[in-house]
Amino acid sequence: MTETTGKLYGLGIGPGDPELITLKAYRILQSVPVIAYPAMENGKVLARSIVADYLRPEQIEIPMPLPFSPTRSSQPYYDIAAEKIAAHLSEGRDVAVLCEGEPFLYGTFMYLFNRLSGKFTTEVVPGISSTMASASALGVPLTYRNDVLSIMPATLDAEVLRDRLAVADAAVIIKLGRHFAKVRDVLIELGQFDRALYIERATMPNQVIRAIADVDPAVVPYWALVMIPSQQKSVT
């Protein structure tokens, strides 16, 4: 970490609405010479698209390919991305890695952080998670007073989902995709289905909110979640 090396930023850029980036992330985004972002093999470069209007043509861009299939290991991809980023840092250029939502909450940045933060000065700038933005988008308060909130991925086994949801006062189930039918069945079994809310791509231009009973399990995207708000609805 000599003075001549660059600084690594993990930049939370929020859930999708470009205006939901913080003043701090905006300032850093415009000041760094190099930006890096995940680029899925299927062509999706979501993080870049969120901040596209804020980028300057003279900035160096590092798209980081990541495997689309969940069955393939991401490790070699992160190794390659970390090497590319380290090369710029070693030559004294600051690098900002764009992170959808909050970098330290189920973020891809953490795999770069674990590879690079020991070698280069690193700062993480928090961002608004879609988990939190969904409550605002749905217009429903999530937790009151003594509530316990649980956030969990839909990829968990049905038994684990059931056990965790059974004791949560409020919950958010993320990364729905092809796991929707399993989640739906667990919610019905627990008697939580009627108060569950469904949203796709919260705050993005193509945001969709629909009654959970109307959701077709065959077409649920990865960026969809179910929110089970607190049953407290006090005005006190």
Added chain:
Amino acid sequence: MTETTGKLYGLGIGPGDPELITLKAYRILQSVPVIAYPAMENGKVLARSIVADYLRPEQIEIPMPLPFSPTRSSQPYYDIAAEKIAAHLSEGRDVAVLCEGEPFLYGTFMYLFNRLSGKFTTEVVPGISSTMASASALGVPLTYRNDVLSIMPATLDAEVLRDRLAVADAAVIIKLGRHFAKVRDVLIELGQFDRALYIERATMPNQVIRAIADVDPAVVPYWALVMIPSQQKSVT
């Protein structure tokens, strides 16, 4: 909700660092004629202090007194605040209520939302919760992949804390204050004490990070939390 009435905003202003407000909240904050914010009886007006540099002298300010003692009901205080805000809205003036962190996560705004959103057009702008900002401030990733994250207030009974923490892969225990010793004892019992992290007033100018073993239970503030990060520390 006629066109002549004003719009109510619940404005998430983030965890404390004024730069961690979103571009959207900043824009609305500067454009509304009226702002309202909680003012504790002990003189603390934290929310206003976070955005003080962004306010304009011609804006009308509504400090909303709230009882300092947790044993007194807040209901009459919210009734009074809602009336004052409704008066401005009825006369066509937009009102932004400042909310520390995220408005729909354990926020005081929800009590105004439940009183006013049925009568006036209301928009909630999400903010960064201190729960999330603490992970960045501590420099430790919170959740990976299939982790279940639980967020809970330290005010819960020891038995409830123990049961919920026992099944969480990662957790954040908020609102510590005088409940620190109880939380500490539960963490020791569960074998989670050694990986627990402690932070006061995350991202504020007077932020404090100290080893949890060095914390004096007698002087823990309300705005302190314990974070138990995921034990996954994979680079894959």
